[in-house]
Amino acid sequence: MLKLHGFAVSNYYNAVKHYLLDKGIDFEEVPAVPSQDPSFLAVSPLGKVPVLEVETGTLTETNVILEYLEVLYPEPPRYPTDPFDYAKSKQLFKTIELYVEAPAHRMLGVLFGREVPDAVQQECKGQMERGLEGVRRLARMTPYLCGDQLTAVDLFALYAFKLSNSVTRKLFSWDLIAEVPGLNAVLDELQASPVGQRVLTENKAALKAMQG
Ligand SMILES: N[C@@H](CCC(=O)N[C@@H](CS)C(=O)NCC(=O)O)C(=O)O
Known part of the structure; x- marks a missing residue:
C-alpha cells in the first residue's frame, strides 16, 4: 500500500x-x-x-x-489531458508554489509566535505581489483555476493559499485570496467538500498541538 x-x-x-x-x-x-x-x-x-x-x-x-x-490513477482526471493545457496547468502550479507560497513560507514563524525581521517581510511581500500578478494572468477561473475541470492545481492552491493567507493577514492584514478574482469561491467549495473538511479538521488539530 x-x-x-x-x-x-x-x-x-x-x-x-x-x-x-x-x-x-x-x-x-x-x-x-x-x-x-x-x-x-x-x-x-x-x-x-x-x-x-x-x-x-x-x-x-x-x-x-x-x-x-x-x-x-488516471481516473477521475486531475490534470488536463490536452498536452498544452497540461503544461499550462504545471506553469500555474509552479507560479503559485515558487512566487506565492515560498515567500509566505519564509514568514511562517509568525504563526508560532516568532519574529519575522522587517527586511524579510518587505522582500517577501514584494515577491508575493509579483507572484499574484502572475497567478491572475494565468488562472482561468472558469470556474476552476485551469478551466471547467477540477485539477490538482486547485487542490494545491487550496492549501498553499490558505496557509499563505494566515501569514499575510497576521503580518499585513492582507487578504491574498481576495487578490485573485473568483479564487475564494473555488477554495471554499473545495474546503466544504467531505474530503476538504476531513483534511481541515486534522490540520486544525495538528496546528493546535504545535502551537501549544
Ligand atoms: N518543494 C517541496 C516543499 C516541501 C516543504 O517545504 N515542506 C516543508 C513542510 S511544509 C518542510 O519539509 N520543511 C522543512 C525544510 O524546509 O527543511 C514540495 O513541493 O513538497
Missing part, C-alpha cells in the same frame, strides 16, 4: 493527502516531521515532507508526487 509520510500542518502534505482521498486511493499516513537525521535523509534527500513511499522507493516534491500518482 502507498504510504504518505508527513504531518497535517504542512500545506504540501495536505495537498497530496486531499488528492489521494479525493481519488479514493488506498494509502497509509506515516507521521513524520522534517528532519536532517540520516535515516530520514535516506528517504527524503532534503529532509522535507511530504514523502510518498511506494514499493519501488520514495518520492519527494509535491508536484512530482501528484504527477506520478496521476499516471498510476
